[in-house]
Amino acid sequence: MIQLPCPWCGPRNVAEFRYSGEVTPRPDPATATPEQWRDYLYIRRNPSGWVDETWYHGTGCRRFIRVSRHTVSNEARPAVRTGTTAPVDVTSTDSGAPDAGGAR
Template identity: 65%
Template sequence: MIQLPCPWCGPRNATEFHHRGEVTPRPEVASVTPEEWRRYLYFRRNACDWVEESWYHAAGCRRFFKVRRHTSTNEIVQAGRVQ
């Protein structure tokens, strides 16, 4: 069982959450090219490494938060609130 540390509710079973994907910096809308925008929307690194992800606590507080997780071991080193 994977436990995720919700910043508001504490550690909970991963079945309570929705994975929203890897956090990537949003390009500047005024100067972005169509290719850069497509890459931002559809492509992710999918690395076997430490990744910063966004999660949504659907069965709890209904808030988004960030988690730094290793994709092969599911080890979590930090969790934080999304501003």
């Protein structure tokens, strides 16, 4: 069983997470054509290599997190917390949040 680097909880077994899929931006429903909307619903890059994914740590911090995972080696890189686009600050310890670096 692989581990995922949760930016809040540290490395945890993947069974604690639910896969929410490749990060796919939601088009503006007011302007999206049906084709664009269905691309958002069904079409994924599915690369052989690195891919940004959203996972839900339901059996842990209950946060939606982003993970960069290599689909061939299953290597997973320290993630960003959702809601932000910046990588987690691995040096900060005073925020009440854990360090996220070196999860692998």
